[in-house]
Amino acid sequence: MAQNDPALLIDLVTRLGRWLDEKRFDEARTVFTEDATADTVGGSVRGIDALAAQARRNHPADVATQHFITNPLIEVDGDRATIDANLLVVFASPTDRRVLGERYRLEAARTPDGWRLCRVAAQVIWEVPSV
Structure with missing residues (x-):
């Protein structure tokens, strides 16, 4: 483990939240590996393009989000x-x-471009329904 790996991984997690909140779905490769998977309340997908499409579908432009x-x-x-x-x-x-x-379980891989997420799993613990 390189000394700065924890800081780089915290930065990666922060970029995940910003990627979703700022709806930067075309920039998925700055956060994920090509073969990344996601298992969330919004569905299960494999591959970066499918992952970005799922995120776009579950985070519509007219709905503000904050992660x-x-x-x-x-x-x-x-x-x-x-x-x-x-x-x-x-x-x-x-x-x-x-x-x-929710509880996140993330997996990351070191790539030539730095750390990238290769798996996102989210388990809902509780919810306040629409009001």
Whole structure:
């Protein structure tokens, strides 16, 4: 493990939240590997293009989101890492609000371009339904 790997992985997790909130779906390759998978409340997909399409579908342009990703627990094993973290996400459309509390289980791989996520799994722990 390189001394700065934990800081780089925290930065990667922060970029994941910003990627979703700022709807930068065309920039998926700055966050994910080509063969990345996602298992979330929005569905299960494999491959970066399918992952970006799912994110775009579940985070529409007219719905503001804010992802609070906290308490990352990072384990690095060579060029692979796991990151467990808490996630609080707010969806705010013009007509309603929805809040989810989830647990993230992320896997990352060191690539020539730096750390990238190769797996995102999110488990819903609680939800405040639309109000």
